[in-house]
Amino acid sequence: MADVIVAFRVMPVDGEVEYSDLESAVKKVVEAYAEGKVDIRSMESEPAMFGMSSCIFEIQYDENFGCENLENQLDALEVTGTVSVTKMDRM
Numbered sequence: 001m002a003d004v005i006v007a008f009r010v011m012p013v014d015g016e017v018e019y020s021d022l023e024s025a026v027k028k029v030v031e032a033y034a035e036g037k038v039d040i041r042s043m044e045s046e047p048a049m050f051g052m053s054s055c056i057f058e059i060q061y062d063e064n065f066g067c068e069n070l071e072n073q074l075d076a077l078e079v080t081g082t083v084s085v086t087k088m089d090r091m
Helices: 019-032 068-075
Strands: 003-012 039-047 053-062 080-090
Touching: 003 019, 003 068, 019 039, 019 053, 019 068, 019 080, 068 080
Parallel strands: none
Antiparallel strands: 003 053, 003 080, 039 053
């Protein structure tokens, strides 16, 4: 099967969340996804509103795992406000 490249934007739940805490929580979920066979191609902060920073990242994994489950897992984190897919390409 083919791989997909998916880019996400994850916003913190509020301004009290440190970016390092957001990135750490996101990275933990992402690394465990797709049976641990995820290639994190990039992960960086991006300034957002009210002094907050969002976590922007791009990953590559087997398309059979889809992305809705990962979105739901990220959305369930205490530190996340909104999770959105910004790009999806099939390799």
